[in-house]
Amino acid sequence: xxxxxxxxxxxxxxxxxxxxxxxxxxxxxxxxxxxxxxxxxxxxxxxxxxxxxxxxxxxxxxxxxxxxxxxxxxxxxxxxxxxxxxxxxxxxxxxxxxxxxxxxxxxxxxxxxxxxxxxxxxxxxxxxxxxxxxxxxxxxxxxxxxxxxxxxxxxxxxxxxxxxxxxxxxxxxxxxxxxxxxxxxxxxxxxxxxxxxxxxxxxxx
Ligand SMILES: C[S@@+](CC[C@H](N)C(=O)[O-])C[C@H]1O[C@@H](n2cnc3c(N)ncnc32)[C@H](O)[C@@H]1O
Numbered sequence: 001x002x003x004x005x006x007x008x009x010x011x012x013x014x015x016x017x018x019x020x021x022x023x024x025x026x027x028x029x030x031x032x033x034x035x036x037x038x039x040x041x042x043x044x045x046x047x048x049x050x051x052x053x054x055x056x057x058x059x060x061x062x063x064x065x066x067x068x069x070x071x072x073x074x075x076x077x078x079x080x081x082x083x084x085x086x087x088x089x090x091x092x093x094x095x096x097x098x099x100x101x102x103x104x105x106x107x108x109x110x111x112x113x114x115x116x117x118x119x120x121x122x123x124x125x126x127x128x129x130x131x132x133x134x135x136x137x138x139x140x141x142x143x144x145x146x147x148x149x150x151x152x153x154x155x156x157x158x159x160x161x162x163x164x165x166x167x168x169x170x171x172x173x174x175x176x177x178x179x180x181x182x183x184x185x186x187x188x189x190x191x192x193x194x195x196x197x198x199x200x201x202x203x204x205x
Contacts, residue, residue, distance in 0.1 A: 001173040007078035027166045031195025035149035036061045048113035055120020059085030111141040118149040122174045148201040152177035
């Protein structure tokens with residue numbers, strides 16, 4: 001499991017590393033750009049204004065929304081990732097905090113039109129994901145939505161099929177969404193498969 005210091009060390013090479021994996025259509029980032037583009041387009045088409053990004057990293061997705069005039073909020077626990085993102089988006093409200101402990105106080109004071117989490121929630125165990133997602137649902141405004149883009153699968157069979165194919169490269173410290181299992185807690189959770197290992201999960205109040 002990568003710690004915040006691990007992400008600090010990764011931060012400067014992160015974008016390049018993701019690009020290589022996505023361009024090679026290989027786990028874990030196969031489909032990354034499509035996932036981010038889809039979420040970006042849906043938020044713009046809905047004219048959502050207040051956006052919270054969980055584990056925003058270098059700010060790849062929210063920077064584009066920031067340029068479109070959205071109010072950007074975010075939480076991440078890597079100081080270096082925050083530095084990089086904040087330089088791109090001086091007006092964004094970005095906070096340092098471990099999502100295992102929930103949202104930081106300052107973010108709990110707002111409601112959001114969209115909460116996004118791309119490639120970040122797999123760092124939480126399933127039971128922590130459930131607790132955290134339930135808390136995020138309370139922060140949604142009317143007609144608002146949570147978009148999760150991540151390594152994710154419709155069911156355990158798909159998950160295990162991908163794990164077998166990836167072999168030694170599979171990261172055993174990460175906990176990927178298996179959507180039909182999460183539906184026990186969020187019956188309306190929706191999954192769209194984007195690549196062999198990635199998908200978009202949608203959750204509403
Ligand atoms: C793989 S990167 C994804 C970055 C970005 N969302 C993207 O799509 O490229 C995961 C991000 O989540 C953050 N993260 C991981 N675990 C976290 C935790 N427990 N609390 C807060 N941030 C966390 C990392 O610091 C990193 O910036």
